Amino acid sequence: MSGDLRSLADVNRLIHEPSRSVILAILAVVESADFLYLLRETGLTKGNLSVHLSKLEEAGYVNIEKTYRGKIPLTLCRMTDRGLQAFNEYRKQLKQFVESTKE
Amino acid sequence: MSGDLRSLADVNRLIHEPSRSVILAILAVVESADFLYLLRETGLTKGNLSVHLSKLEEAGYVNIEKTYRGKIPLTLCRMTDRGLQAFNEYRKQLKQFVESTKE
DNA sequence: TAGACAGGTTTATATTGCAGACTAGTCTAT
DNA sequence: ATAGACTAGTCTGCAATATAAACCTGTCTA
Numbered sequence: 001m002s003g004d005l006r007s008l009a010d011v012n013r014l015i016h017e018p019s020r021s022v023i024l025a026i027l028a029v030v031e032s033a034d035f036l037y038l039l040r041e042t043g044l045t046k047g048n049l050s051v052h053l054s055k056l057e058e059a060g061y062v063n064i065e066k067t068y069r070g071k072i073p074l075t076l077c078r079m080t081d082r083g084l085q086a087f088n089e090y091r092k093q094l095k096q097f098v099e100s101t102k103e
Numbered sequence: 104m105s106g107d108l109r110s111l112a113d114v115n116r117l118i119h120e121p122s123r124s125v126i127l128a129i130l131a132v133v134e135s136a137d138f139l140y141l142l143r144e145t146g147l148t149k150g151n152l153s154v155h156l157s158k159l160e161e162a163g164y165v166n167i168e169k170t171y172r173g174k175i176p177l178t179l180c181r182m183t184d185r186g187l188q189a190f191n192e193y194r195k196q197l198k199q200f201v202e203s204t205k206e
Numbered sequence: 207t208a209g210a211c212a213g214g215t216t217t218a219t220a221t222t223g224c225a226g227a228c229t230a231g232t233c234t235a236t
Numbered sequence: 237a238t239a240g241a242c243t244a245g246t247c248t249g250c251a252a253t254a255t256a257a258a259c260c261t262g263t264c265t266a
Contacts, residue, residue, distance in 0.1 A: 005125060005128040005144075006145070008125055009122075009125050010121075018112055019112075025108040025200070025204045028204055029108070041108075043109075094197045095201045098194050098201065
């Protein structure tokens with residue numbers, strides 16, 4: 001019973017940051033997204049988006065492919081299997097928390 | 104559509120901190136809890152619990168009543184209406200996020 | 207009277223999130 | 237040729253956090 005109330009206690013901090021959970025939520029449904037698309041969808045500044053993506057990459061949650069559209073840099077991001085797994089686990093914990101606190 | 108994916112973007116940061124959402128989740132169901140009970144249930148250290156409670160009190164989310172059990176200090180915490188409202192709003196946002204990211 | 211316990215506060219450290227400035231290369235219009 | 241805008245960052249500086257640990261006051265217990 002009270003274990004459910006604590007379902008958020010050991011939540012994945014990397015994902016629990018709103019900016020990053022929003023990024024992951026987008027990547028979970030679009031298969032692949034470029035930097036500018038994420039920039040517009042998340043409303044983050046370039047600097048912050050860049051840093052958040054780097055952290056997610058470090059954790060192995062997203063794959064970042066730097067390529068070119070003609071001669072203009074193009075950064076493509078997609079979620080890894082591991083990222084999807086972690087994100088689903090996170091969603092599960094949120095769900096448990098929400099349900100265990102139903103009045 | 105994509106607005107739902109961003110439902111966490113403007114989440115209440117005060118509540119989004121796991122330690123505090125767990126505290127609120129407990130207070131939401133017990134009507135009133137003393138310091139030691141919260142200490143055991145949350146697994147936090149005294150210092151951290153104290154600080155988190157103070158922040159929740161500052162925000163008007165919990166009421167802290169310092170009294171005595173015999174001659175031993177007793178700190179009673181209960182959630183305010185405002186706290187319940189904020190907590191429910193938070194739960195709603197989590198729920199929206201979880202549902203909008205269903206595969 | 208030494209120790210542990212209740213219920214904290216204070217301090218120190220370490221990490222973070224964020225905005226904004228700066229960089230580097232490309233393209234566009236004048 | 238050059239100013240301006242665009243992509244995709246990095247870096248800097250600041251403010252806010254979270255956390256553990258030390259400290260404190262008072263009470264009770266052996």
